[in-house]
Amino acid sequence: MKTVLNRYLKKLIILTLIIGLISFVLAYYMPQEYVSPAIPFLLGFFFLVAATTYYLAISALKKKTSRYANFYMISVFAKLLLYVAIIVIYAFINIGDIISFIITFFIYYLLFTSFETIEILKAQKMNK
DSSP, rough: OHHHHHHHHHHHHHHHHHHHHHHHHHHHHGGGSOOOOOHHHHHHHHHHHHHHHHHHHHHHEEEEEHHHHHHHHHHHHHHHHHHHHHHHHHHHHGGGGGGHHHHHHHHHHHHHHHHHHHHHHHHHHHHH
């Protein structure tokens, strides 16, 4: 399990660095009102959520298939609740930046969730 997790973390670090670099370049060329100051925090947040979820999913996958299915459904629901809570809290704290924050959040969500799903499917195939 350690090697699978290490491989995933290396890929996740590379993905995060690439997304961060692209975000930095885009932020440099875009007008400031379209750039959220929360970008570095969002990258860290999505990195931590993806790493934690993958670790827990691999742990559940090693125990039982039925336990993994339950975990996966619960984790998707919990992440959605967490994401909505983050957006709502940020909206109350920083109303002027909410549009750029939500757009950035959504793009990062799509990128990290796609990556995480692909990697979990690969882990499932290896476990069989």
